[in-house]
Amino acid sequence: MTKDVPPALRVCADPDNLPFSDREEQGFENKIAALIAGDLGMTVSYFWWPHRRGFLRNTLRARECDVLMGVPEGIDAFITTRPYYRSSYQFVTRVDRDLDITSLDDPRLRELKIAVNMIGYEYNNSPAARALGARGVVGLTGFPTFYNEQNRPSGIIDAVAEGNVDLAIVWGPLAGYFAKQQEVPLALSPLPDLDVRTRTPFAFGFAVGVRKSEGPLLARIQEALDRKRGEIERILGEYGVPLASSERAVQPGGGQPAKTEAAPATDGGSQIAQAPPSDKLLVSADEYQGWKWFHVYCFRCHGIDALGSDLAPNLRVSVSPEGLVTHDVFVQTVREGRPEKGMQSWKALLDDSQIEQLYLYVKARSEGRLAPGRPHRAVSIK
Numbered sequence: 001m002t003k004d005v006p007p008a009l010r011v012c013a014d015p016d017n018l019p020f021s022d023r024e025e026q027g028f029e030n031k032i033a034a035l036i037a038g039d040l041g042m043t044v045s046y047f048w049w050p051h052r053r054g055f056l057r058n059t060l061r062a063r064e065c066d067v068l069m070g071v072p073e074g075i076d077a078f079i080t081t082r083p084y085y086r087s088s089y090q091f092v093t094r095v096d097r098d099l100d101i102t103s104l105d106d107p108r109l110r111e112l113k114i115a116v117n118m119i120g121y122e123y124n125n126s127p128a129a130r131a132l133g134a135r136g137v138v139g140l141t142g143f144p145t146f147y148n149e150q151n152r153p154s155g156i157i158d159a160v161a162e163g164n165v166d167l168a169i170v171w172g173p174l175a176g177y178f179a180k181q182q183e184v185p186l187a188l189s190p191l192p193d194l195d196v197r198t199r200t201p202f203a204f205g206f207a208v209g210v211r212k213s214e215g216p217l218l219a220r221i222q223e224a225l226d227r228k229r230g231e232i233e234r235i236l237g238e239y240g241v242p243l244a245s246s247e248r249a250v251q252p253g254g255g256q257p258a259k260t261e262a263a264p265a266t267d268g269g270s271q272i273a274q275a276p277p278s279d280k281l282l283v284s285a286d287e288y289q290g291w292k293w294f295h296v297y298c299f300r301c302h303g304i305d306a307l308g309s310d311l312a313p314n315l316r317v318s319v320s321p322e323g324l325v326t327h328d329v330f331v332q333t334v335r336e337g338r339p340e341k342g343m344q345s346w347k348a349l350l351d352d353s354q355i356e357q358l359y360l361y362v363k364a365r366s367e368g369r370l371a372p373g374r375p376h377r378a379v380s381i382k
Contacts, residue, residue: 008045009037010066012059015048016147019177019239020070023048028173028239029069032084032232036208039224060211067221071209079212081222083205084229085236087172088190088244089128091374092160095185095295101167102189102281102376104197109137115156115168118142127202128169131195141165154178160186176240180303185295188242189281189374203244237307237314243372280371283364290361291375293354297346305372306365312343316366319359330359 011033013021021027025034025046037044047064049055056077060068073083093099101108114137116128129140141164143156157178159165168175169191179186193203208225210218225232236243283291294306301312308314318325325333334355337345350358364370 007042009033009040009042010045010047010064012047012049012055012065012068014051014055017051018153019173019241028235028241031235033067033069035228035231035235036221036224039228040220060209066210066214066217068209070206073205073207075209078209079215079218080207080209081218081225083207084225084232085241086203086205086244087241088193088203089169090172090175090242091189091191092157092168092170092175092179093166093187093189094160094163095187095292097166099167099187100189100374100376102374104131104135104191104195109135109167112166113141113164115141115143115159115165117145117156117170127195127200128191131198131200131202132169134198154181157182157186172242172244173239176242180240180299180309185299187295187374189376190242190244190372193244234308234314237303237305238309240303240309242305280369281373281375283370283375284360286357287360287364287370288375289354290357290359293350293358294361297349298358301343306362315362319362320366327359330362331355334358 013027013029013033015021015023018027021029023046025031025044030044033044047059049059049064056068059065060078068078071078071080073080091101093101099108099112109132114132116132117126118129118140126145129142132138132140141159143159144151147153153174156168156170157175160168161182161184172188172190175188179188191202194201208218208221210221233243294302298306298315301309302315303309303312306315308317315325317323319327319330331352333343334350335345335347335352337343339345346355361370364375
């Protein structure tokens with residue numbers, strides 16, 4: 001008597017498109033598809049096709065599969081779940097350059113060497129090239145959107161790390177994933193959800209798509225996504241995907257909310273004064289310095305925005321009320337390390353005041369006061 005074979009969730013995906021998918025099923029979309037299938041008591045089977053023009057025609061419409069991962073929300077070609085993640089384009093710079101650029105209207109952009117993907121998937125200028133061109137920022141260094149053996153998607157991030165360009169504007173999942181792999185610490189800062197000047201969107205939600213006739217399957221997938229919300233966020237964090245905040249304010253100048261000055265705090269640090277509620281990227285001077293220390297020493301193991309990875313835990317949870325890491329435990333652990341867990345001591349590189357700044361940054365992430373993305377610092381008033 002043979003066991004019943006579990007039904008397969010038939011997925012179409014690109015065989016060479018990390019961090020999204022690959023033939024070894026090592027992309028985050030592969031991991032999320034496996035999570036859905038497991039929840040539904042199914043296995044995953046793949047039909048591989050490069051993500052180029054004609055992808056939809058040769059996959060879902062050809063009935064080679066039933067499911068597409070990572071499709072734009074609300075697309076008319078098929079029905080979709082609610083988005084299971086939302087990301088945005090990112091400014092990418094070296095931490096040691098301390099550029100702190102958060103706006104497309106920053107006058108320094110005219111003087112910097114900027115890298116962008118020059119051709120979008122619809123054979124038009126990419127959103128970044130279009131928005132910069134409207135501002136007269138030209139002479140950009142172009143990188144191809146479509147990859148091959150000679151031109152890999154990591155090339156634009158490599159150019160920043162190697163100092164060949166000053167700044168790149170890159171789609172969030174690519175920026176976060178490849179930034180984590182660099183030996184030089186890189187900083188990510190989100191572009192606005194919408195560029196008011198050109199009406200160009202920079203933030204997008206992504207969902208699971210099925211044929212319009214597959215409503216019952218879609219409903220089951222949505223239920224699985226809802227049940228696995230926490231695990232999906234963990235996977236995205238492991239891959240360095242910067243998540244866009246749906247309520248992030250859009251400024252008329254095309255950037256993030258303007259900096260707000262800070263008043264001295266009674267404990268000797270600086271506290272934010274009169275910060276608008278929408279500005280969830282504004283931090284104190286100490287929290288900002290802690291963010292810099294984190295990106296120099298911690299992010300490779302603890303992930304972008306302290307979300308954790310397969311090497312080290314999510315520090316947001318660790319220092320939360322539900323976690324086990326108090327302030328004193330945090331300081332002691334950073335100072336002395338945890339050799340039994342493979343964590344070195346950092347006391348030769350960070351003094352106690354710097355470890356305190358690191359804690360303040362992680363705590364701001366944990367409490368939700370600091371949204372995903374690169375923070376900008378408040379200016380202390382003496």
